[in-house]
Amino acid sequence: xxxxxxxxxxxxxxxxxxxxxxxxxxxxxxxxxxxxxxxxxxxxxxxxxxxxxxxxxxxxxxxxxxxxxxxxxxxxxxxxxxxxxxxxxxxxxxxxxxxxxxxxxxxxxxxxxx
Amino acid sequence: xxxxxxxxxxxxxxxxxxxxxxxxxxxxxxxxxxxxxxxxxxxxxxxxxxxxxxxxxxxxxxxxxxxxxxxxxxxxxxxxxxxxxxxxxxxxxxxxxxxxxxxxxxxxxx
Numbered sequence: 001x002x003x004x005x006x007x008x009x010x011x012x013x014x015x016x017x018x019x020x021x022x023x024x025x026x027x028x029x030x031x032x033x034x035x036x037x038x039x040x041x042x043x044x045x046x047x048x049x050x051x052x053x054x055x056x057x058x059x060x061x062x063x064x065x066x067x068x069x070x071x072x073x074x075x076x077x078x079x080x081x082x083x084x085x086x087x088x089x090x091x092x093x094x095x096x097x098x099x100x101x102x103x104x105x106x107x108x109x110x111x112x113x114x
Numbered sequence: 115x116x117x118x119x120x121x122x123x124x125x126x127x128x129x130x131x132x133x134x135x136x137x138x139x140x141x142x143x144x145x146x147x148x149x150x151x152x153x154x155x156x157x158x159x160x161x162x163x164x165x166x167x168x169x170x171x172x173x174x175x176x177x178x179x180x181x182x183x184x185x186x187x188x189x190x191x192x193x194x195x196x197x198x199x200x201x202x203x204x205x206x207x208x209x210x211x212x213x214x215x216x217x218x219x220x221x222x223x224x
Contacts, residue, residue, distance in 0.1 A: 004157075031210075033212075035214075040216055041216060042203060042214040042215055042216040042217055043158070043203070043205075043214040044214070045211060045212070045213075048211065050210070058211065059213075090157050090158070092157075097207065097210040097211075102148070102160035102163070103160070103212065104160075105157030105158045105159070106157050107155075107156060107157050108155075108156070108157055
């Protein structure tokens, strides 16, 4: 049981390049989330999914797209990277959203956009 | 929009002392609150949560207090150990989404 895994761990992009971050969970969770973490800002929700084939916008969705074609995977795409997207990205998943049910986080992906 | 904030960005304590980390929230509709611990280079890890109709909840060495009158949340860590050194985040749940505070860095001195 690997929990939540993220690929890649670190990436450097040039402005305008595109990339996809992959999140995978093996806990059969319905809910999956993408957050970004910037210094002094805490974690901010980018997009989330409440089940296979569904996605929804979070607090800071601009410049990102997501897909949830398979229940265990949640992909975060940057079509045209900007320096403002330099951040640490965390994926999380949970079975349901309720008291007593926690979100499990992946180890993070560090992205540097030059 | 609503936000969750922390009173103190850093806290330094001696090993063995008790630690208290505070958090203010503004969304009165939040139905539960969670504390997370994040060690350097790792993702956040769940510590304890509390429902909005509770005042206090205890775990192993940790206690969370909720004061809805002043919209304040605190995390108490008993007998703080070096392994407790991390950033601690409070988060509130509303409409099936979590909103995180900015975090408090806890440093435990041996």
